Amino acid sequence: MAEAQRTVAFGSAVGLHARPAATIAKAAGESGHSVMIEAANGKKANAASVLLLLAMGVSKGDELTLTVSGDDADATADRLAELIGSELDPQ
Numbered sequence: 001m002a003e004a005q006r007t008v009a010f011g012s013a014v015g016l017h018a019r020p021a022a023t024i025a026k027a028a029g030e031s032g033h034s035v036m037i038e039a040a041n042g043k044k045a046n047a048a049s050v051l052l053l054l055a056m057g058v059s060k061g062d063e064l065t066l067t068v069s070g071d072d073a074d075a076t077a078d079r080l081a082e083l084i085g086s087e088l089d090p091q
Contacts, residue, residue, distance in 0.1 A: 004073035006066045006081040012088045016058035018050070020088035025050045027083055033070035035080060039063070047080070 012020045028035040028047035035047035037056070040063045045052035047066070058064065064084060068077040 001069055002071060002073040003067065003069045004077035005068075006077045008064055008066070008081040008085045010058050010060055010062045010064055011085045013060050014089055015060055016053060016056060018054065021050045021053040023088050024080070024084060025053060027080060031068075031070075031076045031080070033068050033073060033076050035069075035076070036067045037084075038065045038067070 010016060016024075025048050036044060037047045037053070038044045039056050039058055041057070043056045045056050047053065066077055066080055066084070068074075068080065070076070
């Protein structure tokens with residue numbers, strides 16, 4: 001099974017709250033891959049779980065490391081890293 005890692009700065013201005021957590025969890029769940037996220041503070045979460053993502057306490061600019069396992073892990077890691085690094089709160 002292939003594995004890919006990406007490190008990305010969290011992009012949403014107000015941090016990881018319910019809306020961006022739901023967007024990330026949905027994308028991770030729909031990917032069909034195992035996706036784990038680890039914050040610089042050492043907290044880890046299954047990216048498909050909104051509640052676990054919220055418990056991480058992520059703020060804008062915090063560095064997150066994604067680990068994606070499964071076929072075509074590189075492409076999935078790239079897509080999720082781009083999503084996480086973007087502004088997920090519409091202004």
